[in-house]
Each structure stands twice: as structure tokens, then as C-alpha cells.
Amino acid sequence: MNKKIVKLKIKRRDKPDAKPYWQEFTIPYKERLNIIACLQDIQRNPTTQSGESVNPITWDCNCLEEVCGSCTMLINGKVRQACTALIDSLEQPVILEPMSKFPVVRDLQVDRSRMFENLKKVKAWVEIDGTHDIGAGPVMSDKVRAQRYALSECMSCGCCLEACPQFSLTNNFMGAATFSQVRLFNLHPSGSMLKEERLDAVMGEGGITDCGNAQVCVEVCPKSIPLTESIADIGRQTTLQTLKNIFMK
């Protein structure tokens, strides 16, 4: 591999309803380059490999250290964050594409608002009496805390949904990220007070029973969140809830 330059092939689209097209770029190699640094390099010299002046690439990013979840895209076909994708470990030309399961806004930028709408559907929050000072929170074992923390690291990046064979642009499947949040809040002593409402929300259309158990979600999660455990756990919780609904209502 020629270390002096980096070759990139980028799938572009000017507007949501416009046709996508490809462009190739060559930038000088530097140590520790990641995809964001490459895209920034193109901003400073927006010229394709063939010498054509073009608009710089549009993409989302913010923290550049994989905690904000912004810069998810397909890199050599694999969904991941661009900030932690280091050139030294990527085959060239590096192929960049926007995620395919969310509507494209422009170039590599997509609209992930569906993820946040799903969080509303499952009431992914702890209902509190108010923000005034009413003393300490509930006592909780550190073991439960550790379990919750692992789930709470979900940055709504969308990797699990992009990889999921069940999740598509046109259906309303909620996906692993959402199910895992149900588990997170059902594990909290006061959060569990909305447990039944949350379970009801994932028992309808697009809910947990639509999961085909492909188990790819957990493989692509950049935060190693135990998503398949969450799915299994919510599966159990909803089964119990179904029985409860039959006998108690």
C-alpha cells in the first residue's frame, strides 16, 4: 500500500430526492489519520482526484471520540463511527457511504429522528415528582448500576439498526436500541413504575415480536452493549406482561 497518499471513494447526493453519484479523492497521508481528518482535508481542498473543483462533503460529526454518536456512516461497507476509523487499518480506496436505513439529507448526512421518536413511544425516562429538592434518590446495588450503565452508554448512533435485517426505511420496526432502553428504564427502581406502559409499547406493531434474532446488532455496536441480552430480557418481560394482561384485565 502506498503510504504517501490516501484514496477515498465517496457516495454523494445533493438533496434527499436527487440521484446519488460517486466521487474519488486523494489526500496526503499523515500518521494517525482518521476518516474525519480526511473529510476535513477535503474541505480545505475540495478537488476530486481528476482535478475537478467540487463542493466539500457534508457529514455529521461532533465529539470525534466516539461518545456523541454523530458520525456514523458506512466505511468499506461496514457501519461504524468515522472518528474511530483509522486509515492505517482500512483498505484503500476507502469507500464512504451514508447509512442506508435512514433518509439521506445530503452526502453522508442522514436523518435519524426516527430513533428519538421511538424513545418517546417507549417512555424512555424516569417519571419524577419534580426537580425540587426532595432528598436522595433510591438506594441501588452497584451490580444493578453496572448493568444499567452498560445499557445507558447507547449514544443513538444507529449502527444496530443499520445492520438489522428487520429494520428498513419503510417499516416501523423499533429495533435493538429501543428495546435496550426499555430494559434500562425498567431496571431503575422509580423508572420501573412505567414498566407496563413500556412493555405495552413494544408489544404492538414494529415491536419485539418482529425481531428475527439475526443477532448482528450486538456485533456492530461500538459500545459493546449487550443488545441480544436486552432483546431476550424484554422478550421475557413482554411474555409475562401478556399473561398478566390475559388474567388480570
Place this chain on the structure above:
Amino acid sequence: MPKRKKKIIVIGGGLTGLSLAMKICERNAEVVVVSYQSLKRSHSVCAQGGINAAIDARNEGDSPENHFYDTVKGGDFLAHQPLVRDMCYQAPAIIHLLDRIGVAFNRTGEGHLEFRRFGGTLYSRTAFAGATTGQQLVYALDEQVRRFQHDGAVETLEWHEYLGAVLDSQGVCRGAVLQDLRTNTVFTLAGDAVVLATGGPGQVYVRSTNSTVNTGAAATMAYLQGAKYGNGEFIQIHPTAIPGPDKLRLMSESARGEGGRLWVPRKAGDARPPKSIPDSERNYFLEEKFPLFGNLVPRDVASREIHDIVYNQNLGIAGEPMVYLDLTHKSKDYLEDRLGGIIDIYKKFTGEDPKDVPMKIFPAVHYSMGGLWTDYEADGNGMIEHGSPRNQATSIPGLYAGGEADYQYHGANRLGANSLLSCIYTGLMMCRGIFTYIDNQDKSVDDIPSTTFGDARNHWESRLNEIKAMKGSENPYQLHRDLGDIMMGNVLIVRENKKLEKTIREIDDIKTRFKDVNCVDSTDWANPTPSFINQLYCMIELSRVITKGAIMRDEFRGAHYKPEFDLKQPSDFDPHEYINYLEKKNYGEVSEKAFPEGHLEYMKRFEANNENWLKSTVAEYKNNKPEISYEPVDTSIVTPRPRKYD
């Protein structure tokens, strides 16, 4: 006072914006949260180590009063004291609230909150959620705001940028000019008050621990519209970050709070692998120089020491500008549980595991103590009158600021784990005062002629059109890099007047080159370039505020280090001597013999320096440049004295 519900526009979806929005919803007013990106992705997520509150869970004798003292001392006594004290007294309630809304704080064996050590204090005062505390706090507050959103109480305008305030003929802020970052259309939003919770300006330096959105543009826009900007020259350089070509990634102070040690090989240029260097041949420079605080000296002190080790003593690792941050003596399980988040970051970006090999780190621009000048009202008992409309008010009526965007709380140097606190504290605290402000208005926003809004919109529309039409030869992204290089060169840890004067001239060159910018993208859908060029304009103006403030402040205070004005504290000096000296002075002449040799002279120098320089810097935009004046600091609670950490 309007009969309808009050309407408040909150710019920014980080910790300050979210906590304020939550509070406003609770008080049954209308709130619009404007965010440059999706909520949940703000820079607050980058905060790692924790949030301070003197709950004294470990029975060490800590108290909010100690927290207050450590904070003003850490800030070299440049912070207005009643505000700091009120914040420290509110801190335990804030932690409890965060715990109640579900933050996964680490816990003790009995299931209570766990606390750890942090810099600038001897107490375990920092509550934490692994090493991604900021992220966890943002998520929990975001969830509360989403809950209100679900109930229809809050409107969110994500992917919208704040361009400026709508000012009426009296100069009162009546709303905000916004740009939709998808359609690129400009419009105005009327509100009874506007709050800037827009974070810090790290992008002025380009490479820092900050996120890409941290341009400081919103606060700078307010400054350009006439708001005062305070203490701009006080930029915190964090001692421990991973050097990198695009970003200097933070390695949390909590690494040292959990026992991490800084060291370099004793022999210059020693290129042996770190694990093969025996303890006796390692220089644990902070522990040696500061036996009391050790690796947990405040950030300004640690960064200066690293700079000294690397550049004056030439002891950087293998001659490079780096030192070791070593955690390898701690158990792997412990590190994974307490610091997993930063260990992952280090591994992903360097390929090395800090559990096995010491990290290589260097200081990086991290936080701005300075920001928009904001007011407050003390209650006369060393606390804040929470209902006062003056709290967090900028000098433009109706325009408020909080979080990193304001200049309060941290003085000349911020202590670790106090930023999450000041962000949430300001967000929660300012709510009542804003309501009072709205109630006190004779004229409401409903009485303002629509032309005021139309004019503001037209102004910004044509401004962006002008930018789009710029077809010069300078690439704006490259120009930004060049500005960053200039600022990194001379407005960092060590500051010298000659170099700062040169920096001002270099910034002027950048300003000239800006006129020749080429707007490399002039399309009209989701086009970030015109917006970036406008932000670049702001960053250039803000770099002038920072640099001019630095030139004029001829002293050494906190993060602002001018070696020329170092007061040279004697190594055996005890800060209590200064209190003793002040008392003796009250009773008449102080004899030279009352103190060890050289100490009286030093204390006189210290006293004289405080008379000259214990004051806030205030920059105002006049005649197209920053005009600097100074204001007294409220030191009514503890007497400013020399800092000492050894």
C-alpha cells in the same frame, strides 16, 4: 407582563440548556430549545470524570464551605464569591436530583452514591458514572426534556443555528434570528427572553479537547451586538490529552483521581520502553514537587509543570513533547469499572491498552473560564437571591447566558468536575429570575412592531447571501487552521507580551485574508459552508478578545501565566502568614522580623499585585475592536491569599 404563557427561547441542548428547559416546563411556561444538531449529541457528552458536590459520603469532614473555598482558591480568587458559594451549597441537591432522574452513578456497597478524588481538593467530592459522566448527565436530562416534549410542553428546533438576537429600538432582546440548517432559510422567533447556553470556544484554537461545534460563535455574536465579554484571556489548558492530528482527546483528571501517576524518565532522551524503566529512574515530577496534592494539583499548575519538564528541562519521553500518565499499577477490573470509557478511547486511537502500558499525554486547550459577562444579585448573606432578574443576565436586557458560555464561577482556573456543576446549576438557578424579568416588563414582545423582526431577518439573510457570494482565493477551512496555529503558538500555557503583540498582528492578517474568502459551496440545501464562514468571522473576533485581554493583564494568575510577572513565592511560604500579615497591618506597622526572610517582601508584592489586578476583564466591541475595561471582584467572603499546593 403578558397574559399568555411566558415564552423563553433556549439556545443550546447541552447540560445548561436542558436543565433550564426542564425547569421552565415544570413552571408551565413555553420553551423552545434550539440546537445546532440532534439533542443528545452536545459537547457536554465529552465530560468524563464527574461532578462535584460536598456530600461527605466518606466522612472526611467535607462541607459545601470547603467546596466553596477550594473553588475560589483554585480560581486564584478571580471569581465572584457569592455565586460560587451558592453553587457549592446547591450541589448536593443537584446530585440527588440527577440520581433521581436515573443517572447511573457508581455506588457504594450499601447502594449509596460513590465519590472519588479530583484535582485541587483533598476530599473525595466527585460523583461519577464510569468515565462518561457528562454523557450520562446529558442523556438523563435529555430524557426529562423528551418527557415534556411527549406532553407537548416543549418545542425543539434541532438542526437550527442561532445567528443573533432581535433587538428592539431600546436595545432589548425580543427574540432570536435562526437559520434552518437543512433548508438554509433564515427566520426570527419572538420570545420574552433568550438564553445562550451555547458552550465554549475551543475551536478558536482548532485542535483542542472540544467538539467541532464549539466555535463560541453564538456568544461572540452577542458580544458583537453589544454584550460585554468577561475574562476572555482565561483559557484552561488541561494537562492530560492524547496528541492527535484532528483533535486532542481528553484523558480525564479522574485517571489521576483514581491513582494515576505522571512521570518521565529521569534521563533525558531515555527511549527504553516505560515498563523496563525502574522506579528509581523515574521522575514523578508532581509528587516530588507537591507532596500534599501530588498528581491532583489543579490543572493550571499541572500543565505548567508538564510544559516545564518538556521544554525547559528537556525531559519529554524520548525527547518528544509527551509525558507518561501511568495507571498500570491498578487492577484491570477496577480500571475497567471506574475508567472504562477513557481506556476505550485511548485504545481505539493509539492501539495501546492503558491497563498494560502507561499512556503518553500532553496538555491541550480545554475550557474557557471567560465568557459572556453575566450579572447576579447577592442576598447579603453570602448567597444568591434566586428570584432576581439580574442572575445570569448579560448586559443586553432580555438576553441571558449560562454554562461555559458565561464568565462566572471559575475565576482564573476551573477545578475539575466543577464544570458539569456550574452548567446544571446555572440552568436550574436562572429560571426564576428570568420569570421575574418577564413579569417586570412594561412592554411585552407582543407590542414590538413586526418590522423589528423583519429587519433582523433581512439583515441576516443578506449577510448570508453576501457570504455565499464571496469568491476570493482563501479557503475558509484552511484559514481556520491558520488562525488555530497562531493561537496555539502564543496564547497558551506560557504568555509573553512580545509574542502576544505579534499574535495580534497575525490575527489582523487573518482578518484581512478573511475578506478574500472563497465560499466553496454556494448551494441552498443543507449547506454548512456559509454558516461556517460566519462562525469563522466570530472566531477571529473572539481571538482578538482573548489575545488583547492577555496582553493587557500584566500578571500571573491561574491559567494566565506570564513568567515576567511571577511574584516568586518563597518555597517555605505558608499562606496563613498572609492572613497574619493583614491582621498585623491592621494594628500598625509590620516588622520585617515577624516573618521568615523574604516573606514580607513577597507578601507586599502579592498585595500590590492584587490591588492592580484582582479585577475582572470586560471586553466591549467598539469601533470594530475590543475595548477593555476592568471591574472589581466580589471577595466579600474569603480573603484572597497566595495559592499553594505543596
